[in-house]
Amino acid sequence: MKIYFFRAVIWIFLFGAIQLTAQDMAYPVEGDGVLSFLRRWNRVGDSYVQEFMEMNADRINDQGGLELGTVYLIPSLHPEDEYSLPEAMVTEGTNPIIFGKKLSDITPQSNRLKNACFYIISGHGGPDPGAIARMGNRQLHEDEYAYDITLRLTRNLMMDGATVYVIIQDPNDGIRDEMYLNNSNNETCMGDPIPRDQLERLKQRVDKVNRLYERDKKKYDYIRAIDIHVDSRNKGKRIDVFFYHSNDKQSKLLATTMRDFFRMKYDTHQPGRGFGGFVEQRNLYILRQLEPPSILVETGNIQNEFDRKRILSVNNRQALANWMAQAFFEDYKKSVKK
Template sequence: MSRMRLIGMVLCCLLVVPVFAAKDKKTRKEPLFGKAEASYQVTSDALKGATFYLVSGHGGPDPGCIGKYRGKELHEDEYAYDIVLRLGRELLKRGAKVHFIIQDAKDGIRNTAILKNSKRETCMGKAIPLGQIERLQQRCDAINKLYRKEKGSYKRAVFIHIDSRSKGKQTDVYFYHAPGSKYGERLASQLQKTFRAKYDRHQPNRGFRGTVSERNLYVLRNSTPYAVFLELGNIQNARDQQRLVIPDNRQALANWITEAIVKDYKKK
């Protein structure tokens, strides 16, 4: 078994949260997770009262960045979507309310290295426009409409993307927030702190260079809830690709993001 795969398997099991007694566990279903993963148990109230709007980048007619891995194509929208589903499942298990803004009725959580591309993704059932501004505004409109209807003081949007740079450029996960967003910056900083701690524990000689910065991105500027925008790596780089193609590593990313969110929520 490769060292990277072993690390992924270890990382995916890190997150430990208080749980209810077995008799109090509540079983729920989310069809978007796929048949094998549709059922989940609410095992904690760590995020009770919190609401999340999860957005995987691109989708529909736009696959986003495309990388090459062992003769196969890696499409940004497919990997971002799989990680969003895993993240949403972890948040739901901790008692949160979750909205999946980008949806694929067929692709659930997938445990394969190569995630085949499709154009089935919708914005909550609506066809995704090809034009970039129209596409981004559509998802902001969906978030803002839900936000206006929701009660509760802790509502956050999370945007998941994957970057594309030169093949030789290895990158860590980095985090954006809207300019002047106090709570967006707080969550982004907590994410960075959590990721750094995980790397220090499991790859102590490697270090973590993921940064937090403000960006005037369209979705951050035009969505109402406090938000963070994550770039999970360089889809062209062989080492960063391991973060994506190994299912256990995709789960680890979801676990780490969840842990950071729980810590941020406790500060509310």
């Protein structure tokens, strides 16, 4: 059971620590000043501070500090300094801090997915909150709820022995049980700042997955990617969970398997209601460009009062994750020949 976790501005790749260059950038985290920000990158000393201030003169606030949500250039490492990652920040295995302290310990339930690998993408993030719904003075951001479902799904898959890569990450938000999730723009794409340009955002996460897939495709019997979203439509439009797939047989099989499993669960828990979720091929950039078989899931209409209950309720968010994890296993059984 493995998870490869790339926290905040820590970049950990399969080939070890990567040397930064003058063009590398990162977001500060809550409480960061210039010194603590630089210290995280092993840039210690007055010369680094001076270089940093010169490089980021247009980004420093009036008080000489850093602003959350602003990306900062990082000075090149001096030749005499050695860059190393703090061991406590490198997590691989059964104690992932990505889920938060309360849920960081994982008790394996099975090894039925030990030969499976997943790339889980949480929709939007960083400068892009995705769909926004308003309830009184509150703003509900799509990316926060998609991320919470993503973490729950990740944890479920890990408990079944799978290797999981979380592509979009927040250094502060683990799995949260609140109804109203706080909004932030701290998310990164495996440590890299998320671009503001939409196409660049999509390309960034696609490139991350495809790079991992190129190495992983020879190691695992089953590899899939999933992109999790919350839809935004007219307030009166109530929708069930639906699944988009690419022009790929395995992608279509996964989407259909998920739809059928959700339909079965709806019939069990809400008999007589019916399930209106559907499967559809879409020529979306992320599905078109991802190399592993992939699907995009829309979990409800954030503008609709009834659909919102599906994402506001922690029990419902967990149920979505549980059902997707089980549907993955059903697809695994269909796809992997014994």
